[in-house]
Amino acid sequence: MISFALAAMTVSSDDLFVRRSLNDLHVVAPRLHFLTPKTLQHLHDGAIAPFDFQLTISAGSKNNVIARAVERFVVSYDLWQEKFSVVRMRDYRKWGMNASSSAAEAWCVDNVVIQMSQLASQLAGQQLWARLEIRSVDQKNQPAPVSDSGISIISLVELFSRPPRPQQDRWTLETTAFHLDDLKP
Amino acid sequence: MGDGEPIARTPVPQHHRRSTTNSLFDSDLALAPGMLSATPMKLALLPLVSAVVLFAQSGSSQSLLPATESSTTEPASDLNVNSKYIVESIHFIGHSYQLSRAAMDEMHRLIGARLSTEALTKLTTRLRGELRAHSVTFKLDRGAQPGTVTVLLAVDKRFDLSIPRFAYNSSEGWTGIGEGRVTLGSNVFTFDVLSDRDTEVEQFAGIQAKYERFATDRIRAGFEFDLYHEMYDPATRLALANQSSSSLGAGTYRSRMNFEPSATFVLAKPLTLTVGLSFEELQPEFSAARLESANVVVNTLRYHQRWEDSDANIQELDAGYGLRAATKMLSADFGYTRHSVNASYHYTHDHQIVEIGLALGLIYGNAPLFERFVLGNSYMLRGWNRYELDPLGGNRLAYGTVTYGYHIMRVFYDTGSVWDQGRSPELRQSAGVGVSSGFGRLQRGAFLLAVAFPLRQSHVDPVLIAGMNF
Numbered sequence: 001m002i003s004f005a006l007a008a009m010t011v012s013s014d015d016l017f018v019r020r021s022l023n024d025l026h027v028v029a030p031r032l033h034f035l036t037p038k039t040l041q042h043l044h045d046g047a048i049a050p051f052d053f054q055l056t057i058s059a060g061s062k063n064n065v066i067a068r069a070v071e072r073f074v075v076s077y078d079l080w081q082e083k084f085s086v087v088r089m090r091d092y093r094k095w096g097m098n099a100s101s102s103a104a105e106a107w108c109v110d111n112v113v114i115q116m117s118q119l120a121s122q123l124a125g126q127q128l129w130a131r132l133e134i135r136s137v138d139q140k141n142q143p144a145p146v147s148d149s150g151i152s153i154i155s156l157v158e159l160f161s162r163p164p165r166p167q168q169d170r171w172t173l174e175t176t177a178f179h180l181d182d183l184k185p
Numbered sequence: 186m187g188d189g190e191p192i193a194r195t196p197v198p199q200h201h202r203r204s205t206t207n208s209l210f211d212s213d214l215a216l217a218p219g220m221l222s223a224t225p226m227k228l229a230l231l232p233l234v235s236a237v238v239l240f241a242q243s244g245s246s247q248s249l250l251p252a253t254e255s256s257t258t259e260p261a262s263d264l265n266v267n268s269k270y271i272v273e274s275i276h277f278i279g280h281s282y283q284l285s286r287a288a289m290d291e292m293h294r295l296i297g298a299r300l301s302t303e304a305l306t307k308l309t310t311r312l313r314g315e316l317r318a319h320s321v322t323f324k325l326d327r328g329a330q331p332g333t334v335t336v337l338l339a340v341d342k343r344f345d346l347s348i349p350r351f352a353y354n355s356s357e358g359w360t361g362i363g364e365g366r367v368t369l370g371s372n373v374f375t376f377d378v379l380s381d382r383d384t385e386v387e388q389f390a391g392i393q394a395k396y397e398r399f400a401t402d403r404i405r406a407g408f409e410f411d412l413y414h415e416m417y418d419p420a421t422r423l424a425l426a427n428q429s430s431s432s433l434g435a436g437t438y439r440s441r442m443n444f445e446p447s448a449t450f451v452l453a454k455p456l457t458l459t460v461g462l463s464f465e466e467l468q469p470e471f472s473a474a475r476l477e478s479a480n481v482v483v484n485t486l487r488y489h490q491r492w493e494d495s496d497a498n499i500q501e502l503d504a505g506y507g508l509r510a511a512t513k514m515l516s517a518d519f520g521y522t523r524h525s526v527n528a529s530y531h532y533t534h535d536h537q538i539v540e541i542g543l544a545l546g547l548i549y550g551n552a553p554l555f556e557r558f559v560l561g562n563s564y565m566l567r568g569w570n571r572y573e574l575d576p577l578g579g580n581r582l583a584y585g586t587v588t589y590g591y592h593i594m595r596v597f598y599d600t601g602s603v604w605d606q607g608r609s610p611e612l613r614q615s616a617g618v619g620v621s622s623g624f625g626r627l628q629r630g631a632f633l634l635a636v637a638f639p640l641r642q643s644h645v646d647p648v649l650i651a652g653m654n655f
Binding site: 045046047048050074076077078079080085087089097 | 264265266267270302323324325326327331332334
């Protein structure tokens with residue numbers, strides 16, 4: 001059922017798909033595995049693994065970013081329930097328990113959302129591109145952009161404006177060009 | 186489970202703590218209190234505790250487990266999902282370390298409470314500074330009871346410089362060791378520069394280089410190389426000239442070089458056995474004389490146990506038996522067998538301590554000077570001058586000591602004798618008073634500043650003793 005829906009609502013490349021829900025634009029990256037064996041080992045040792053996500057939509061050309069969503073997710077592994085937990089740092093209230101690492105990865109990707117209201121109606125007919133960038137967070141050398149009031153979006157954007165550190169893992173995926181009209185809720 | 190196995194896993198009744206120690210990896214501490222309650226713990230922990238194993242009662246764990254959910258919008262209490270579990274124990278992986286009381290208290294506060302990544306990070310930061318480690322990281326493992334977790338601390342001490350031991354004796358001068366240590370995985374390289382005027386008949390200065398590999402938690406292999414330059418007190422030279430000891434295996438030597446491969450096995454947790462070979466080469470003071478070999482088989486059996494109960498009574502027992510046997514099979518120029526036994530019992534209650542020590546020694550055959558027993562230094566029969574007692578040492582030893590302490594004050598009484606076979610022993614006694622304390626971040630052992638008096642009918646000649654870890 002899900003795969004049928006994806007096929008119906010996405011413009012796909014090999015790595016990144018775009019789909020639209022009622023008010024939001026989501027991406028799906030079924031081949032993406034940012035929880036590497038090393039990270040998984042750390043998780044099974046009870047550590048947390050934070051990742052920064054940035055989803056951008058470009059119009060006209062790939063450099064013309066018209067909408068952006070940034071999120072930090074913190075993954076941990078429940079030693080007793082043997083399940084992965086993911087917390088979305090922006091609001092702390094969004095979290096999920098997932099039986100597998102793949103499900104945890106998919107949960108993260110699915111919770112990076114661009115609201116449709118950000119995409120002006122005049123974009124209809126224009127070529128659009130979606131780009132998803134993921135960086136592991138270097139917990140030792142990078143100050144957390146988190147305060148008592150939650151994560152700072154500005155700080156996250158600044159983080160993505162800098163080149164990644166050598167010790168940071170990084171993934172970048174792009175869709176092929178698509179049109180808003182092709183995405184039906 | 187984790188790499189380092191806790192000493193005890195089974196829950197024990199509330200108000201009863203039990204702890205054990207392991208002499209191979211220094212001492213371990215284990216506590217098993219009822220700690221889910223927020224009752225402050227009254228613990229008089231010695232700062233010398235190294236590997237720490239603390240246990241929390243694990244009742245009502247089922248209530249800690251949340252219902253399984255695939256996705257929810259309920260608030261997450263902590264970023265780490267394991268923060269809902271109770272910390273059952275904390276201990277180091279592989280090695281053990283001596284910690285300050287403050288660090289011990291911090292660890293105690295974490296036990297029995299819900300896991301806090303932030304608090305654990307603070308702890309590892311403190312330990313990193315205290316242990317002068319490259320890094321201290323933690324891992325989590327399931328506890329013995331559902332709903333509990335064990336914290337495993339991994340210390341990466343790649344490079345360490347320290348002064349593990351020093352002593353000053355107003356009648357003999359300074360003794361000290363400077364040590365550099367490099368740790369690469371389970372391999373430990375140690376390099377010491379030392380000058381020792383205290384522990385043997387001769388005074389010696391030189392280097393020690395040691396390699397150790399922790400093959401498993403229960404087996405440690407090692408290789409040691411020593412090179413010393415020897416010096417002698419005039420009293421020793423005079424006694425040698427008079428040939429006052431017929432059991433002496435060699436005269437004075439200018440230098441001493443030792444190759445010593447060994448392996449240490451944990452037989453049972455508090456009991457270890459070290460077996461090895463010591464290939465010792467002596468360079469006589471007269472260059473025309475040939476090198477002499479004192480090659481021996483080395484065996485050391487050690488027992489180290491520590492107990493603690495709910496009233497903050499701590500008892501510690503350390504005992505060892507050492508055998509060094511020179512055999513023709515090892516092409517030794519000397520034939521002798523050296524037996525040594527030592528035991529110490531340490532009792533602490535609140536701010537009071539009592540220490541009782543015992544040492545016995547026996548040498549059959551003709552052993553070189555460095556093997557012979559001495560009394561009258563900075564830690565045995567304190568206050569006496571060892572050259573006055575016997576400038577060549579003896580092949581028989583009997584020694585006992587009692588120390589009482591309150592807070593940092595210490596008073597002690599030593600008695601013993603060192604003599605040669607065939608002669609009658611003469612019992613000597615001494616007493617002293619001083620202060621003993623730790624050194625904060627350098628608190629790897631007790632610092633002692635004391636004045637010791639030999640108890641004799643003639644004049645009183647006090648000796649000032651200061652030092653650490655002797």
